[in-house]
Amino acid sequence: MANHSTSTHSQFFQHHFVDAEQQFDAAKMGMWVFLVTEILFFGGLFAAYIVYRLWYPELFVMASEELNTLWGGVNTIVLIGSSLTVAMAIKSAQLNQKRNIAINLGITIALAAIFMVIKYFEWTHKFHLGIFPGEFYAFDGIDHPKANVFFSLYYLMTGLHGIHVVIGIGLMVWLLLRSMKGHFDSEYYTPVEITGLYWHLVDIIWIFLFPLFYLID
Template identity: 45%
Template structure:
């Protein structure tokens, strides 16, 4: 009997299909969740174009670009890790997953640096907002949405890092093989979600204002 087969499944393919279906359903709910936030951002940007453009110009384009590169690189390395386990290369697969998690931590550190800089500039609504002028109120709306969207995304990155470290440890212990690596696939799908959300956040928040 397959050691990885749960009692309520008939065979490994059925178990994998159920797990993948559950993960895709979760991803669908997350897409709806972030979709509503991004839709709210688009509507408010249309309603307050000057304030949102000014707010976007206050974001750190360099750090945002580095964060984007870090996340995209981490997604590629995660795919390498999945391929390595399919080739029965557990050690290199474990290393790839650990590197992916490390890049996730790097992303969080970089984004934390942004938050610290924005605090010193007085760009955090209700905490320390020191901006004045005709567009100060609409720019405050921009930063409210900015912190909600990027904060929730960072939370997802943090959850992903913890998940990857657990998967890496299980990989190191030999729990996965070319015949069973469903948890690793699911972790890869989750990390792809983190990447894709940021691909929409980066141009909308960082690039739009700096290109104006």
């Protein structure tokens, strides 16, 4: 049964696994279980969004006018591009193209940084107008008594998503450093694979946030 001789030569193979294949599958399944908890973590906020949108449909139409569709769209495209480069980095590892792993991770980090810079300008522009979450809301351009509720949801959901992007950047930097040390090849690329899964989920969350906040009419 347990064949300890198959592909156990990677320096990252851990002795408590039967073989490298089992180690890979276990890590990947563990990541998927974590992603389940992430979906339900964000799910609580999506549930709050649905409740409030059904209570105040007219508010969401009015308040969404304050969000810039162009920059939301640009950020959507930036994240799609970064998902593509992560997938490319994994493919490069599988094909033993070590240099391409680092190049694709580098582009991913750059795109993620562009996303955060755009988010920074979007947020600070709103702060300038007095659009703060909850009781700090001080903007009178929206004729609705609950206008702050929309922006509380906006800041919480894009903020939690932004935190995930920042954590993703940290993980990508770690992967980039390891890839430059030559740690990843077709025998062992588990960290690239499961960080990729995390990054694609962050992309999926944004795919829903974009129409839910920027494209309301």
